[in-house]
Amino acid sequence: xxxxxxxxxxxxxxxxxxxxxxxxxxxxxxxxxxxxxxxxxxxxxxxxxxxxxxxxxxxxxxxxxxxxxxxxxxxxxxxxxxxxxxxxxxxxxxxxxxxxxxxxxxxxxxxxxxxxxxxxxxxxxxxxxxxxxxxxxxxxxxxxxxxxxxxxxxxxxxxxxxxxxxxxxxxxxxxxxxxxxxxxxxxxxxxxxxxxxxxxxxxxxxxxxxxxxxxxxxxxxxxxxxxxxxxxxxxxxxxxxxxxxxxxxxxxxxxxxxxxxxxxxxxxxxxxxxxxxxxxxxxxxxxxxxxxxxxxxxxxxxxxxxxxxxxxxxxxxxxxxxxxxxxxxxxxxxxxxxxxxxxxxxxxxxxxxxxxxxxxxxxxxxxxxxxxxxxxxxxxxxxxxxxxxxxxxxxxxxxxxxxxxxxxxxxxxxxxxxxxxx
Numbered sequence: 001x002x003x004x005x006x007x008x009x010x011x012x013x014x015x016x017x018x019x020x021x022x023x024x025x026x027x028x029x030x031x032x033x034x035x036x037x038x039x040x041x042x043x044x045x046x047x048x049x050x051x052x053x054x055x056x057x058x059x060x061x062x063x064x065x066x067x068x069x070x071x072x073x074x075x076x077x078x079x080x081x082x083x084x085x086x087x088x089x090x091x092x093x094x095x096x097x098x099x100x101x102x103x104x105x106x107x108x109x110x111x112x113x114x115x116x117x118x119x120x121x122x123x124x125x126x127x128x129x130x131x132x133x134x135x136x137x138x139x140x141x142x143x144x145x146x147x148x149x150x151x152x153x154x155x156x157x158x159x160x161x162x163x164x165x166x167x168x169x170x171x172x173x174x175x176x177x178x179x180x181x182x183x184x185x186x187x188x189x190x191x192x193x194x195x196x197x198x199x200x201x202x203x204x205x206x207x208x209x210x211x212x213x214x215x216x217x218x219x220x221x222x223x224x225x226x227x228x229x230x231x232x233x234x235x236x237x238x239x240x241x242x243x244x245x246x247x248x249x250x251x252x253x254x255x256x257x258x259x260x261x262x263x264x265x266x267x268x269x270x271x272x273x274x275x276x277x278x279x280x281x282x283x284x285x286x287x288x289x290x291x292x293x294x295x296x297x298x299x300x301x302x303x304x305x306x307x308x309x310x311x312x313x314x315x316x317x318x319x320x321x322x323x324x325x326x327x328x329x330x331x332x333x334x335x336x337x338x339x340x341x342x343x344x345x346x347x348x349x350x351x352x353x354x355x356x357x358x359x360x361x362x363x364x365x366x367x368x369x370x371x372x373x374x375x376x377x378x379x380x381x382x383x384x385x386x387x388x389x390x391x392x393x394x395x396x397x398x399x400x401x402x403x404x405x406x407x408x409x410x411x412x413x414x415x416x417x418x419x420x421x422x
Contacts, residue, residue, distance in 0.1 A: 002027045003305070004058055005041065006048050006078060007069035008034045010332075010361035010379045011290035015069060016041050017356070018297045018304040025305065031057065035370055036348075036360025036378065048073050055081045063087055067308065071147055074286050075101035079266075090308040092286050096257060096264040100286040103183045104145045113256040115249055116280040120185035126170040132184060133162040139187040144169050146178030151224065151339075155187065190275040191236040191419070192282065194292045197250060197270065198307055200316040201263040204250045205307075208299050208323045209237035210292045211416050216339060218411045225339045226376055229331045229412030231387060232295040235419040236274050245272065245279050253284070265311050294359045294379045295328040329390040330381040331398050331412050335362075336405040338375035346372045346404035354397050357381050372403050387416060 001024045005012050008030065016028055017040055030041040031054055037043065046053045049072050058066060068078045068091035077094035091097075098105050110117040118141070123129035133140065133156075142165040144152030152175045156162035162184075169179035196207045210232040216222035249270060257264045269285035269292075288296075297304065301322045310319035335342035348370045350358055359381065362374015380401065382393030391413040398408060 001064040004029045004063045004066045008032045010359040011293040013359040014293045014297045022305040035365035036363035091266040096262045097286040099284045118186040124181045129166045141185045143183040144175040144178040145181035148175040148178045188273045190273045193234045193237045193272045195270045200311045200314045203317045205321045208232045209234040227291045228409045230295045231413045231416045232328045294330040299324045327387040327390040329394040330379045331394045333408045336407040344372045348403040
């Protein structure tokens, strides 16, 4: 089988490594991929948003199955275009990917179908939004409607910050058209949990829960990033919480999308907060999360490609989806200065014995050397019987990897360890 994976980050590298385990796979193409994936896939210099070129490549190379991993091509209709050419895909069509593509859509969907989430108001008029933040409860959360590389969310601790956030989104167009509409919502408290799930539009099969670490600095300080590390499973996601989420959030969401004529197939990501009033949805993503994928997929014991095909074919109920009961920890190594300005082009050294456990996000090949080429450079994932050992093993890997200006957090998993000791 010839497989095509659209995307180029650490998430895609984790997906590719897992798909490679299927004995029927003869070739994997990564569009565009990155230099660090060259040992696992054939790199094709086509951008993830170039739907026309992606489709043309898939047809010409007789691709048997395509995995569209990032949010942008999903929202832009990459799956629709490929399916129109008879190429089966993992991922939702554009009319279902809107669940991430528009926060206004997803909030209104939850309100309409009684899915627990934060109270909110929607604005397309800046003056009305500014008037609202003069009286709304503080802190408050302000979100740009559309995709914003995970950065279109501002938690405002005071009214001045709230006003500045509204102006930067709606007037200054910090996130482009994504700020034409904004959502201002209630600030929720409680531990956050990420739950990725497989769905074929009828059944939902949650994967192992995980805990992301978004802030750039130790002890959750500094700017928000795309994620500095993850652990799985998340200790706050207990059996009783999981049961409540399935009954009140997961299945109702799939049914709501079906009722709207927007059947969702692929990976639906639930960003949850376990509030004093029960679990509530903070956000939906229409795809695998990054870096959650880098801890979740290594714990998957069943065949990933078979599961993906089952989501496409509507046979997920009859397909085995089994996860290990071990623990995983992924520490992200970034370029110093990320998520703001940083230098790149430094040679990376990764010992051969740990290559299989390293997922590369930002690298390029130059004269046979692997050079840094992004803010988040790679993730080192360890699996162990206990969370404590997984964390220790992950950091031991990090200490064996070297590149100039390397930066990473030293406390990935600390919150989870504290929760286990409560």
